[in-house]
Amino acid sequence: MKLNYNKAEFTAAYGKFSQIPAPERIEIAFAGHSNVGKSTLINKLFNRKNLARVSSVPGKTATINFYGLENIYFVDLPGYGYAKVAKSEKERWAGLIEGYLSSDRDIRLVFMLVDMRHAPTKDDLHMINYLIDTEMPFVLVLTKADKLNKTERAKRMEAFNTEIPYFDEMHVIPFSSQTFEGVEELRSIVEDIASDEEQEEDTEE
Numbered sequence: 001m002k003l004n005y006n007k008a009e010f011t012a013a014y015g016k017f018s019q020i021p022a023p024e025r026i027e028i029a030f031a032g033h034s035n036v037g038k039s040t041l042i043n044k045l046f047n048r049k050n051l052a053r054v055s056s057v058p059g060k061t062a063t064i065n066f067y068g069l070e071n072i073y074f075v076d077l078p079g080y081g082y083a084k085v086a087k088s089e090k091e092r093w094a095g096l097i098e099g100y101l102s103s104d105r106d107i108r109l110v111f112m113l114v115d116m117r118h119a120p121t122k123d124d125l126h127m128i129n130y131l132i133d134t135e136m137p138f139v140l141v142l143t144k145a146d147k148l149n150k151t152e153r154a155k156r157m158e159a160f161n162t163e164i165p166y167f168d169e170m171h172v173i174p175f176s177s178q179t180f181e182g183v184e185e186l187r188s189i190v191e192d193i194a195s196d197e198e199q200e201e202d203t204e205e
Contacts, residue, residue, distance in 0.1 A: 002191065003194060004069075005069065005187070008068065010051060010052075010066075011066040014064045016095075017096055017099030017100060020100070026071065027106060027108065028074050028075065028110075029110045029111070030110075031111070031112050032079060033114075033121055033124060034081055036114065037143040038077075039076070042074065043177075045187065051067065062092075064078065064096055064100060075100070077096070080123050080127070101134070102134070108193050109137050109193060111139055112131060112138045112139065112140050113175075114142055114143070115142075119163050125163075128165070132166065139171045139186075140172045141182065141186070142160075143175050145182070146179050
């Protein structure tokens with residue numbers, strides 16, 4: 001199913017999980033550390049400059065943001081792990097993320113973003129382990145790939161093998177907002193999910 005990404009629209013932002021209305025469509029979520037580049041990735045995916053507001057201040061996405069396109073909601077979860085935030089605010093974010101991921105919403109996939117230049121943080125590993133333990137389907141997206149040369153990149157990929165559990169069994173996509181690396185692969189995954197859902201709807205009818 002070919003999607004017209006330019007038609008994606010910002011739908012709503014929620015500061016508490018209890019505010020989110022009941023699910024109407026299938027959902028694809030984006031998770032990752034503050035400043036890992038989630039908003040940038042969403043904008044590249046939809047070929048838009050400012051659909052998701054990119055902030056130079058880490059930890060700015062303090063809400064769950066929903067974007068609608070065709071039969072899918074794309075869900076931008078708050079960036080976790082930002083140090084300069086009050087403990088109560090961190091707990092609210094954790095509640096939002098965990099509330100969302102452990103709910104009975106129809107989450108078909110999580111794009112789990114990790115900065116390719118560095119070892120995953122403790123929070124990254126906590127999230128990856130959570131996704132593995134709950135058997136939530138996810139794809140590991142390694143952001144800022146253009147910042148590494150060929151040698152550095154090979155070293156990081158080798159290091160990830162020891163840093164991330166089951167790394168060699170994961171679907172991994174290096175991504176760059178500068179060179180567009182990974183964009184088409186991400187879109188083809190999204191389109192496969194959209195097609196599967198369309199077929200399911202046709203079968204139900």
